[in-house]
Amino acid sequence: MAEYKRPQNEQEFNNNFKDKTPLMNDTQAYYESSRCLFCYDAPCMNACPTSIDIPLFIKQIHTGNTEGAAKTIYDSNWIGNACGTVCPTGVLCEGVCVYNNQDVPPLQIGRLQNFATRTVIDSGKQLYKPGPDNGKKIAIIGGGPAGIACACELRTLGYTADIFEAKDKPSGLTVYGIAPYKISNEEVLDEVQYLQDQLGFNITYNSA
Incomplete structure (x- = not known):
């Protein structure tokens, strides 16, 4: 070895x-x-x-x-x-x-x-935009991959989506649990920011 x-x-x-x-x-x-x-x-x-x-x-x-x-x-x-x-x-x-x-x-x-x-x-190519506002709001507990995906899907359907995340960064396990030689935090956060810029969901951090 x-x-x-x-x-x-x-x-x-x-x-x-x-x-x-x-x-x-x-x-x-x-x-x-x-x-x-x-x-x-x-x-x-x-x-x-x-x-x-x-x-x-x-x-x-x-x-x-x-x-x-x-x-x-x-x-x-x-x-x-x-x-x-x-x-x-x-x-x-x-x-x-x-x-x-x-x-x-x-x-x-x-x-x-x-x-x-x-x-x-x-x-920064625009691929998506929010659906017509339906006047309804949904709170999502946790800003991990599932929470991010849920917010994206809801925004395309016209819902206002608010994510409440306990930590100070989004994407959960992808940021906090995967070794940096597989994917860097910067790359993970770039993708979340890209989706957030397109679809306009909100994330509130340190909200345990």
């Missing part, structure tokens, strides 16, 4: 926490998306806990419609970027990719998902 060497300075510490799978660039995403066979029974989609239409968003990436790909992802999963990063794709969508039966590396679905979602987060 290799000996662990304690970081001696900030640069060495930061190197230890670099992303193991960095964000794809346009060329890498185009090439990787071209590998998809668009299986008629889409085992990857069936293995996805949130039933994202994986063949569709991959096709959209390949044809240059990255914003459409991001919307396909977010239509099924409001925290699509965080999930694409931390989800155990190796035992879910990528684990059932038919390429595994041919001794060929499976399609990098998680990285393609991150490529699409990060593109719209970084650009």
Whole structure:
């Protein structure tokens, strides 16, 4: 077993926490998306806990419609970027990719998902807007992934959504329970802010 060497300075510490799978660039995403066979029974989609239409968003990436790909992802999963990063794709969508039966590396679905979602987060592209105000208000206890997703869904239906979070940051386990070499707090918070800017839900912190 290799000996662990304690970081001696900030640069060495930061190197230890670099992303193991960095964000794809346009060329890498185009090439990787071209590998998809668009299986008629889409085992990857069936293995996805949130039933994202994986063949569709991959096709959209390949044809240059990255914003459409991001919307396909977010239509099924409001925290699509965080999930694409931390989800155990190796035992879910990528684990059932038919390429595994041919001794060929499976399609990098998680990285393609991150490529699409990060593109719209970084650009601030408007994909959603609140539904017509129906005059009703709903309080949500907890600003974790479920609370954020609930607020997003309610806003599209015209409800005023107020989240009450006990801690001083949103997204619960994604911020407080996942190692930073998998996903940084900044990336998690960027996605929450992106959704909040588009849909206008409220979060009150330190409200235990």
